[in-house]
Amino acid sequence: xxxxxxxxxxxxxxxxxxxxxxxxxxxxxxxxxxxxxxxxxxxxxxxxxxxxxxxxxxxxxxxxxxxxxxxxxxxxxxxxxxxxxxxxxxxxxxxxxxxxxxxxxxxxxxxxxxxxxxxxxxxxxxxxxxxxxxxxxxxxxxxxxxxxxxxxxxxxxxxxxxxxxxxxxxxxxxxxxxxxxxxxxxxxxxxxxxxxxxxxxxxxxxxxxxxxxxxxxxxxxxxxxxxxxxxxxxxxxxxxxxxxxxxxxxxxxxxxxxxxxxxxxxxxxxxxxxxxxxxxxxxxxxxxxxxxxxxxxxxxxxxxxxxxxxxxxxxxxxxxxxxxxxxxxxxxxxxxxxxxxxxxxxxxxxxxx
Amino acid sequence: xxxxxxxxxxxxxxxxxxxxxxxxxxxxxxxxxxxxxxxxxxxxxxxxxxxxxxxxxxxxxxxxxxxxxxxxxxxxxxxxxxxxxxxxxxxxxxxxxxxxxxxxxxxxxxxxxxxxxxxxxxxxxxxxxxxxxxxxxxxxxxxxxxxxxxxxxxxxxxxxxxxxxxxxxxxxxxxxxxxxxxxxxxxxxxxxxxxxxxxxxxxxxxxxxxxxxxxxxxxxxxxxxxxxxxxxxxxxxxxxxxxxxxxxxxxxxxxxxxxxxxxxxxxxxxxxxxxxxxxxxxxxxxxxxxxxxxxxxxxxxxxxxxxxxxxxxxxxxxxxxxxxxxxxxxxxxxxxxxxxxxxxxxxxxxxxxxxxxxxxxxxxxxxxxxxxxxxxxxxxxxxxxxxxxxxxxxxxxxxxxxxxxxxxxxxxxxxxxxxxxxxxxxxxxxxxxxxxxxxxxxxxxxxxxxxxxxxxxxxxxxxxxxxxxxxxxxxxxxxxxxxxxxxxxxxxxxxxxxxxxxxxxxxxxxxxxxxxxx
Numbered sequence: 001x002x003x004x005x006x007x008x009x010x011x012x013x014x015x016x017x018x019x020x021x022x023x024x025x026x027x028x029x030x031x032x033x034x035x036x037x038x039x040x041x042x043x044x045x046x047x048x049x050x051x052x053x054x055x056x057x058x059x060x061x062x063x064x065x066x067x068x069x070x071x072x073x074x075x076x077x078x079x080x081x082x083x084x085x086x087x088x089x090x091x092x093x094x095x096x097x098x099x100x101x102x103x104x105x106x107x108x109x110x111x112x113x114x115x116x117x118x119x120x121x122x123x124x125x126x127x128x129x130x131x132x133x134x135x136x137x138x139x140x141x142x143x144x145x146x147x148x149x150x151x152x153x154x155x156x157x158x159x160x161x162x163x164x165x166x167x168x169x170x171x172x173x174x175x176x177x178x179x180x181x182x183x184x185x186x187x188x189x190x191x192x193x194x195x196x197x198x199x200x201x202x203x204x205x206x207x208x209x210x211x212x213x214x215x216x217x218x219x220x221x222x223x224x225x226x227x228x229x230x231x232x233x234x235x236x237x238x239x240x241x242x243x244x245x246x247x248x249x250x251x252x253x254x255x256x257x258x259x260x261x262x263x264x265x266x267x268x269x270x271x272x273x274x275x276x277x278x279x280x281x282x283x284x285x286x287x288x289x290x291x292x293x294x295x296x297x298x299x300x301x302x303x304x305x306x307x308x309x310x311x312x313x314x315x316x317x318x319x320x321x322x323x324x325x326x327x328x329x330x331x332x333x334x335x336x337x338x339x340x341x342x343x344x345x346x347x348x349x350x351x352x353x
Numbered sequence: 354x355x356x357x358x359x360x361x362x363x364x365x366x367x368x369x370x371x372x373x374x375x376x377x378x379x380x381x382x383x384x385x386x387x388x389x390x391x392x393x394x395x396x397x398x399x400x401x402x403x404x405x406x407x408x409x410x411x412x413x414x415x416x417x418x419x420x421x422x423x424x425x426x427x428x429x430x431x432x433x434x435x436x437x438x439x440x441x442x443x444x445x446x447x448x449x450x451x452x453x454x455x456x457x458x459x460x461x462x463x464x465x466x467x468x469x470x471x472x473x474x475x476x477x478x479x480x481x482x483x484x485x486x487x488x489x490x491x492x493x494x495x496x497x498x499x500x501x502x503x504x505x506x507x508x509x510x511x512x513x514x515x516x517x518x519x520x521x522x523x524x525x526x527x528x529x530x531x532x533x534x535x536x537x538x539x540x541x542x543x544x545x546x547x548x549x550x551x552x553x554x555x556x557x558x559x560x561x562x563x564x565x566x567x568x569x570x571x572x573x574x575x576x577x578x579x580x581x582x583x584x585x586x587x588x589x590x591x592x593x594x595x596x597x598x599x600x601x602x603x604x605x606x607x608x609x610x611x612x613x614x615x616x617x618x619x620x621x622x623x624x625x626x627x628x629x630x631x632x633x634x635x636x637x638x639x640x641x642x643x644x645x646x647x648x649x650x651x652x653x654x655x656x657x658x659x660x661x662x663x664x665x666x667x668x669x670x671x672x673x674x675x676x677x678x679x680x681x682x683x684x685x686x687x688x689x690x691x692x693x694x695x696x697x698x699x700x701x702x703x704x705x706x707x708x709x710x711x712x713x714x715x716x717x718x719x720x721x722x723x724x725x726x727x728x729x730x731x732x733x734x735x736x737x738x739x740x741x742x743x744x745x746x747x748x749x750x751x752x753x754x755x756x757x758x759x760x761x762x763x764x765x766x767x768x769x770x771x772x773x774x775x776x777x778x779x780x781x782x783x784x785x786x787x788x789x790x791x792x793x794x795x796x797x798x799x800x801x802x803x804x805x806x807x808x809x810x811x812x813x814x815x816x817x818x819x820x821x822x823x824x825x826x827x828x829x830x831x832x833x834x835x836x837x838x839x840x841x842x843x844x845x846x847x848x849x850x851x852x853x854x855x856x857x858x859x860x861x862x863x864x865x866x867x868x869x870x871x
Contacts, residue, residue: 145449146449149453160447163447164447178711179646179716181675181681181711182711182713183716183717184680184700185359185680185700185704185709185710185711185717185773186700186704186733186773187699187701187702187703187704187705187734188701188733197719198719199719202716202718205758210444213441214444214445214447215407216398216403216445217408217437217439217444217445217446219406219407219427219428219429220401220403220428220432220436220463221432221435221437221447221458221461221505221506221509222429222433222458222462222509223447223461224461225429225430225461225462225463260614286460286461286462287460287463287464287465287469288457288460288466289456289469289470289473290452290464290466290469290470317850330677338529
């Protein structure tokens with residue numbers, strides 16, 4: 001038996017709750033470069049992951065995301081050192097500068113490295129790393145495949161395709177590993193193009209064979225039964241969903257580019273898409289085993305993360321983006337910090353149980 | 354329940370099955386037997402419509418399952434009548450954890466939620482999976498995975514269950530669990546079950562009738578097996594001793610055995626000459642993270658010895674072989690083969706000292722024809738051209754211009770053996786070589802290995818093969834060696850690893866020995 005995590009055990013928490021919670025935190029992180037606040041978000045997400053994750057294979061991926069975040073910070077700083085960007089009065093050291101022709105004006109390679117620029121690059125790297133850690137937290141807390149299972153029934157076939165694609169990647173890795181090990185047994189240490197060819201043939205053959213077996217198995221188990229759906233209905237569903245999503249995307253684009261005409265398209269698109277999904281769902285002859293439900297606790301978890309996003313988006317606190325030219329010590333903005341603290345609520349929800 | 358009416362199945366103008374007319378009544382467990390390539394899998398896949406809807410090819414005649422003609426119903430529309438479990442259950446899994454996997458076919462059938470919940474709970478109990486309900490499928494053992502695959506087919510409440518080699522990859526204990534579950538389905542639920550299996554000694558006793566392919570004769574299990582080119586040792590022993598009716602279970606055979614035992618002399622005990630060790634391993638430890646796969650194993654292999662390495666799935670056999678060969682992980686301990694540690698050698702030199710044939714022999718092959726593979730093997734090992742080809746001809750008849758993928762399991766294994774033997778290794782290690790081989794192919798392999806001359810260590814679950822081939826048996830459990838000694842002593846003293854002949858006649862191991870003594 002697995003150790004139950006937050007909301008697992010008795011009632012399974014809807015995976016969407018965790019993803020909303022994490023996306024809320026990520027949105028909050030995207031609105032600030034204040035290292036204190038970013039550190040706070042990192043700590044909150046980390047604490048919730050450590051106390052709430054279940055003992056599942058995908059729970060271990062959080063560490064990978066953290067390491068990847070460190071890599072991103074390092075890359076951002078290195079890029080700044082070599083390519084420059086923000087300049088300032090405090091020069092720390094100078095790299096030899098590559099002379100570039102006139103048409104490449106504004107680009108430099110090498111040259112002086114300033115404390116201001118370095119701090120700016122660090123803040124930005126930290127911002128990206130924090131967003132990454134939020135995604136990693138969601139991934140560790142809720143299986144992304146379960147989230148796909150909660151998609152509307154009309155999109156079922158698409159979600160199965162995505163799930164299958166998700167399982168293929170790790171299988172390819174293990175297949176490459178076993179072929180490489182076998183190749184060593186043969187004493188074949190070829191490198192370069194020849195090695196790729198000799199690896200590729202068995203790996204691809206293996207992948208093809210596996211997918212055929214999987215397809216046969218799904219077919220034998222009733223995947224894609226069309227019993228009772230007429231062709232006309234399928235076309236209607238498809239048209240409604242596609243038109244709806246199209247309108248939705250254009251509306252969203254319009255909104256983002258600050259044209260308020262976007263609202264109308266967004267609304268029409270949304271209605272069409274939902275109608276299509278509803279019509280489709282009525283005609284899909286399949287059901288779902290123990291679907292995840294939105295319990296009060298799930299709503300609590302989701303909203304605790306969203307609070308941070310809402311407060312940070314609408315807060316005009318100047319401390320959210322501390323100045324780097326001139327360098328100033330960052331201050332902790334009180335209200336946004338409290339909003340981020342709210343995202344600790346899942347930990348309390350566990351205690352309560 | 355299942356009716357084949359003059360069925361002929363053709364792929365690319367080659368008939369795989371010709372003029373089969375069979376009827377399998379409801380509630381029967383039917384065993385499909387035949388040599389590799391005799392069309393067993395094709396027959397099974399025709400029952401749920403995978404042939405011809407999924408695989409292509411043409412089907413002449415009619416296949417009726419529960420009154421439905423498979424030519425008009427594709428597999429997905431037959432999912433509520435036929436449950437199908439393929440050879441590799443892991444590759445067929447769709448979900449992540451046990452419960453969701455069990456529910457998958459019911460979701461496709463559109464059953465209401467409360468019915469699904471009830472059936473999942475019933476199936477968990479029926480197959481003894483209740484403890485595992487939340488476990489990710491990847492973390493289960495082979496036997497557990499097989500039972501989940503069967504359970505996943507059962508939840509749709511099919512009237513027919515089709516199993517393609519359900520126990521081939523399993524150790525004897527896990528195979529018994531799976532077969533006990535299948536037997537319960539037949540007895541308690543009256544389900545019609547069709548099984549194809551190479552390891553007949555495991556399943557023959559549970560079957561009501563047997564179907565021999567490609568002839569298409571169906572009849573009493575004992576009679577069909579006695580006439581078949583493949584038969585478990587108990588049937589062969591009955592033929593040698595002239596018992597009638599032919600028994601298929603050890604229990605039935607024992608009733609006949611009293612007179613035979615009196616006629617047999619004591620088996621000659623051959624004290625194996627003390628051999629010069631060619632491979633010595635001391636305190637080998639292999640760790641993966643926190644898991645100790647091999648815990649300080651010491652053993653040596655003498656020249657000309659044929660060692661069988663046995664034990665449950667996951668007992669550390671493969672890890673030990675890989676560690677000894679030097680290509681795999683070795684956390685601590687020493688290995689010496691001819692006074693050198695194989696790990697310190699370059700891979701090309703290493704295979705000339707200790708060669709290993711892995712569980713998936715096809716991983717070693719990547720060229721388009723058998724001839725090219727042989728040429729590559731000569732070039733790799735610096736042997737004169739034609740060495741590998743000559744070796745291969747001594748092992749089996751394999752067409753030189755065939756693609757390695759198109760060979761039968763036995764031919765492919767022979768090719769890989771020839772490739773590895775081209776380097777004239779002092780020690781040959783084999784990981785589960787008998788998977789997918791039928792009895793004649795296994796006999797051929799045993800003969801080849803006996804004539805090789807180099808020391809051989811072979812990891813296997815196949816107790817009958819061990820009886821034929823091994824001079825010494827090493828049993829592993831949880832990473833430790835728990836038994837090590839002459840094959841006869843180790844094998845006859847263990848209820849799990851005893852071959853059928855020994856269960857019937859005590860100290861005797863193989864039919865060939867008994868026949869020679871009579």
